[in-house]
Amino acid sequence: MSAQVRKRIVIVGLGAVGALAAWRLSQRDDVEVIGIEQYGKVHDRGSYAGESRVFRTAYHEGGRYVPMLQESRRLWRELEQQSGRELYLEVGALSIAQPDRVEMRTTLETVREFDLPHTLYDTEELRRAHPQHNVHDGDVGVLDHHGGGIRPEVSLMAALDLAEAAGAQLHFHTPVLAIEEEPGGVVVRTPTEAIRADTVVLASGSWSTRLDGRLRDLLRLQVLGLTWFMPTDIAPFLPERFPAFLRDVGPVHFFGAPSLDGYSIKASSNPTWPVARDVDEVPREYTRHELAKIGQQAKEFFPSLNPxxxxxxxxxxxxxxxxxxxxxxxxxxxVVTVTGLSGHGFKFAPVLGEWAARLATRPSDAGIDPHFSLAAHLDRLATVGAYRGGGH
Ligand SMILES: Cc1cc2nc3c(=O)[nH]c(=O)nc-3n(C[C@H](O)[C@H](O)[C@H](O)COP(=O)(O)OP(=O)(O)OC[C@H]3O[C@@H](n4cnc5c(N)ncnc54)[C@H](O)[C@@H]3O)c2cc1C
Incomplete structure (x- = not known):
């Protein structure tokens, strides 16, 4: 196909969704891919940042996601293989809770419905198999064998490098100021240029409400923090011995990953900040009081951690x-919009990137579940109202 008839697709935002969409689109020879990112290549301000993301297929958020997660697992492996980088550590994901807890019940439902490879533990088995954890009386565990940790920064770099190598033009330090539809196309305005496109993929994460007014009522920003602690002995917390974990006790959701730096583990607590409307309202760091509280929780769940x-x-x-x-x-x-990943979307970013690519190239037969459409979201907004916080 000649260069003149290639469809020009501009991706706005090169974070999790944008980078993976750039990779998927750059594999098609009938499109010209342009990516625009307000900061540098793989920066520290995106929702993806923070060394690791938990990957799970046994999914308490619901069975709807399991086929997406299975396909994502395949795509993470494909990205690893194409880039030659280690992105996905399949060390397992261990969920611990009381058996009647809703997260545990729904996780086990997906295990059974999709026949997912797993190990179940009663309290004593859990204590023996995972002695790093302070297991409470009555706790049970389920180890998702296809779970583990993904390295987000390395994954984005891999996807962006491959996209560039396949001919995508990526512009960094270039904020998009406006996206305007006009007859026959879309204009993407930056401080120095007006770039014409056939289709735009809006993948601007927490900043999306600034570019699309329809999203202002729908999206809220949840502030989420990450913390790392040092154990007395790092050996039991290295990837070969320590799965990624999720722990639910009362109002506390604790989650984390094995040591990737060789001296500390990620062990983080669910957010207690109020929701925000704009990125400028988000605090840049924890207070000492907040850190002390999470330190106490970390010590309670893992007695060998320094708080x-x-x-x-x-x-x-x-x-x-x-x-x-x-x-x-x-x-x-x-205009294709992929945003609102709601604190759990990194793991299926490759599928969302592929869906964005399909919607941008062949919208009529993209085959995306209408549950994800903006219209369905606006219906749910009218019924349940905007997100109010407390999720993780
Ligand atoms: C602390 C934390 C922990 C999490 N843990 C997990 C986990 O364990 N597992 C999991 O699956 N998910 C997890 N998530 C969720 C997941 O990381 C996010 O949902 C995901 O990264 C969002 O991807 P995104 O592409 O929508 O946004 P981002 O990754 O933030 O990308 C948006 C990009 O758009 C750029 N941009 C925005 N506006 C403009 C503009 N006007 N012009 C140009 N560029 C622009 C931004 O600079 C950014 O690079 C977690 C999230 C957080 C914050």
């Missing part, structure tokens, strides 16, 4: 009312 965090960071993520991501194409088929 002083050696590292911490504060982030944000765009949440929809029921934490379902938005995947939509406008009536004109010119």
């Amino acid at each position: 002083e965090p050696v590292r911490s960071s504060v982030h944000h993520c765009a949440y929809t009312p029921d934490r379902t991501p938005i995947v939509d194409v406008s009536e004109s088929e010119r």
Whole structure:
């Protein structure tokens, strides 16, 4: 196909969704891919930042996601293989809770419904198999064998490098100021240029409300923090002996990953900050009081951890009312929107990137579940109202 008839697709935002969409689109020879990112290549301000993301297929958020997660697992492996980088550590994901807890019940439902490879533990088995954890009386565990940790920064670099090598033009340090539809196309305005496109993929995460007014009522920003602690002995917390974990006790959701730096583990608590409307309202760091509280929780769940965090960071993520991501194409088929990943979307970013690519190239037969559409989201907004916080 000649260069003149290639469809020009501009991706706005090269974070989790944008980078993976750039990779998927750059594999097609009938499109010209342009990516625009307000900061540098793989920066520290995106919702993806923070060394690791938990990957799970046994999914308490619901069975709807399991086929997406299985396909994502395949795509993470494909990205690893194409890039030659280690992105996905399949060390397992261990969920611990009381058996009647809703997260445990729904996780086990997906295990049974999709026949997922797993190990179940009663309290004593859990204590023997995973002695790093302070297991409470009555706790049970389920180890998702296809779970583990993904390295987000390395994954984005891999996807962006491959996209560039395949001919994508990526522009960094270039904020998009506006996206305007006009007859026959879309104009993407930056401080120095007006770039014409056939289709735009809006993948601007927490900043999306600044570019699309329709999202202002729908999205809220949840502030989310990460903390790392040092154990007395790192050996039991290295990837070969320590799965990623999720722990639910009362109002506390604790989650984390094995040591990737060789001296500390990520062990973080669910957010207690109020929701925000704009990235500028998000605090840049924890207070000492907040860190001391998480340190006490870390010590309670892992007795061998020193309760002083050696590292911490504060982030944000765009949440929809029921934490379902938005995947939509406008009536004109010119603007594809993928945002609102609601604190759990990194793991299936490759599938969302592929869906964005399909919607941008062949919207009529993209085959995306209408549950993710903007119209369905607006219906749910009318029923349940905007996200109010408390999720993780
Ligand atoms: C602390 C924390 C922990 C999490 N843990 C997990 C986990 O364990 N497992 C999991 O699956 N998910 C997890 N998530 C969720 C997941 O990381 C996010 O949902 C995901 O990264 C969001 O991807 P995104 O592409 O929508 O946004 P981002 O990754 O933030 O990307 C948006 C990009 O768009 C750029 N941009 C925005 N506006 C403009 C503009 N006007 N012009 C140009 N560029 C622009 C931004 O700079 C950014 O690079 C977590 C999130 C957080 C914050």
